[in-house]
Amino acid sequence: MQAIIDQTINFVKITLANAETGHDWFHIERVFKTAQAINAKEKGDELIVALAALLHDIADSKFNGGDEEIGPQKAGDFLKSIGISDDIIFHVQEVIRNLSYKASLGTITFKSKELDVVQDADRLDAIGAIGIARAFTYGGYKNRVLYDPSIPVNLNMSKEEYKNTTAPTLNHFYEKLLLLKDLMKTEAGKEIAEQRHQFMLNYLEQFYGEWEGKR
Numbered sequence: 001m002q003a004i005i006d007q008t009i010n011f012v013k014i015t016l017a018n019a020e021t022g023h024d025w026f027h028i029e030r031v032f033k034t035a036q037a038i039n040a041k042e043k044g045d046e047l048i049v050a051l052a053a054l055l056h057d058i059a060d061s062k063f064n065g066g067d068e069e070i071g072p073q074k075a076g077d078f079l080k081s082i083g084i085s086d087d088i089i090f091h092v093q094e095v096i097r098n099l100s101y102k103a104s105l106g107t108i109t110f111k112s113k114e115l116d117v118v119q120d121a122d123r124l125d126a127i128g129a130i131g132i133a134r135a136f137t138y139g140g141y142k143n144r145v146l147y148d149p150s151i152p153v154n155l156n157m158s159k160e161e162y163k164n165t166t167a168p169t170l171n172h173f174y175e176k177l178l179l180l181k182d183l184m185k186t187e188a189g190k191e192i193a194e195q196r197h198q199f200m201l202n203y204l205e206q207f208y209g210e211w212e213g214k215r
């Protein structure tokens, strides 16, 4: 199993060589480690968890004209090329397909413990100290302001609106980041999310205090 994982790590590193900072190799490495830590308690299939965590972001549809099938396709082609069996490939592809927050806003057709583990790990990387850093990185890339008290939070965005919003990055905390804690599927994921969530609440309190010149 280690040889397969090493080959996959190599492939992902090469594929992500020029990736933007939100989905670079280090994001994958964090998700991979967190997924393994969660799976130590969940006892899902270790190979599926490892492969899905490593391959989950090799093609971001946001940067590929919105085609959600490119990622699973690329992952499948790679796994086939190193001789992985079809049933494992299929499961890994289903995890990747169903992973994104956007997929979970639509109709979910696939369920598995391995999906829960990798999804929790991926979502955990969007909250806490690193989640905050990623949000502002993404906001900067999209030319968004940090905060604008006159622009309200919109909790009812469609998939399209969510992708194209020009709202300040602070709004994203209320539209997504602070909601992730309650979407955790695994016990270990919930525990980690609780701590990171509290950190974000403290951060926001500090932010508003500084904004008003009160801290």
Ligand code: ADP
Pocket: 022, 062, 099, 100, 101, 102, 122, 123, 125, 126, 131, 134, 135, 136, 138, 139, 162, 165, 168, 169, 172, 176
């Ligand atoms: P994922 O890879 O978890 O499906 P995305 O690709 O949507 O998530 O986002 C990658 C990172 O960019 C996450 O940390 C997310 O919080 C952040 N991000 C996504 N949309 C926004 C937004 N509108 N404002 C600020 N950050 C965002």
Ligand code: NI
Pocket: 027, 031, 056, 057, 122
């Ligand atoms: Ni990811």
